[in-house]
Amino acid sequence: MNRKRYIEPFEPAQIRRLVAEFGSPLLIVDCARVRAQFRALQRALPGVDLHYALKPLPHPAVVQAVAAAGGWLDLATTGEVQLAARLGIDPGRCIHTHPIKRARDINNALAYGVTTFVADNPDEVRKFRAYAGRASLLLRVSFRSPGAICDLSRKFGCDPEQALELARLGARLGIGLRGFSFHVGSQAADAAKHVEAIEACAALLAAARRGRLGQCDTLDIGGGFPIGYDAPATGISRYCAPIRRALARLPRRVRVIAEPGRFIVGPAAIGVATVMGRAQREGHWWYYLDDGIYGSYSGQLYDHARYPVGVLREGVLLPSVLAGPTCDGIDVIAEALQLPKLNIGDLVIGRQMGAYTWATASTFNFFPKATIVVVNRQPGDAGGV
């Protein structure tokens, strides 16, 4: 394999070649697309340090691609800390953002060298009394977000009205206050929630500074930057325009960071599954694939996503159903599809499948998770699987 040449891994010939080499089901991860997504968001949010949130696809190649592109990391669990440590990532470029942590999670992150943590309630702030002088906090504030497809505002974050009280508690205990953070939820139609949250947090930063409650120089605007699934999303630069305007009004000394997950990896991977069998039922062709709702398509349940699916064959379109391999009735990927008649062994491609797919897959019924195949690891690199 020529390792210097860039390949387009989402083209039919390459998909067939990779399945012939690595089997099925596959998740083909294109690091060139990871880098392109990272750069696009960097252009849309100039001056903002982007911490890739590992949760949507915690794969070493993605972490390395982000790091090589100049990115930072958002770690939330001990497993993610261990992955970053194993890859030799500079811990100074990592923050720990889980609002609820066990002592061992804090200790593991500190031992690695991460010093910035997130808290959103008094008990969590008190946990840091033991680490005063060694760790500083971002306080996570919650802004109700009913418009987001994935709303995080109920489970995490304190009310904006409680944030200063929390900051005062931290100051009394001698814990450094870095600033405030929020996550407005994922896949919102526009950036209105981001703007509302930025403005509220700017006021909190100013008040905390006036009250001498700590360094208060960081605003973390979270993740949630959208991608298109069935319909193309608004271009990221247009989506971020109101955010750029809101950030431009912040005092110069405020450092702004973000925690993008989905946007970085969603478009960077496709799922490839194989037809294991087929049957005609009630006027539809049912195709049973070797990947499904309990595997890479788990995001259709957990993440409320609908991945665009297609096949590598042309022909007369017939009403069709794509089902997963398990014996469970809910394991159906898509119904009321129009597809050419497929044969056993044909490939089915799911697009936009990098985020919250493989990461949430299970091995229910002993069907293994898709094999991850990484291409274009380095700029100009075709191999490196």
Ligand SMILES: *Cc1c(COP(=O)(O)O)cnc(C)c1O
């Ligand atoms: C999941 C998560 C993210 C990433 O969110 P996206 O919507 O995928 O961008 C960022 N920060 C925190 C704290 C998260 O839990």
